[in-house]
Amino acid sequence: MSISLAISGHQPFVLGGASEDLDRQLRRLAARWLAGQRPYEVVTGLAPGWDMACALAALDLHLPLVGALAFPGQGANWPEAARAELERVLKACDEVATISGEKGDGIWSRRDRWVIERGDRVLALWNGGKGGTGRALAYAESLGRPIDNLWPEWEAASRDG
8 A cells, every 4th residue: 555654543541551462452453454555654643542553553564754842851751661662663764854843732732633634544542532643534534534533443452351
């Protein structure tokens, strides 16, 4: 598939809480989809949860990865293991964009819009609720970007273990 794929989805607190099991399940779901579609690049905001799962799956599959940091200190307040993983992913990215020089109002939405604008299509993990993912996907729809929402697959996988 010759597309730039933007990633938008929930963080662990929406998905039941951070855990190694959650990370494994997210990464498995992302890898299955990415392996089948083979986009020419994966563009992610590198947030915990779906963004990082897709980033790691893209690296596992040797797909070009574009990381978008909201500001230079994104991740500085994360737990040590998560910070180390973010640093590893950043070093492996083919391109890293920093959206703003500092953290401020609306920075997460600006980062999300940048990711959506860079992509031709969106791979989402969205439960239909309001919040950042919902706003990002509404923006994608306003631009006419096709959206593949894997929430039904996620629910089925979560139910089936």
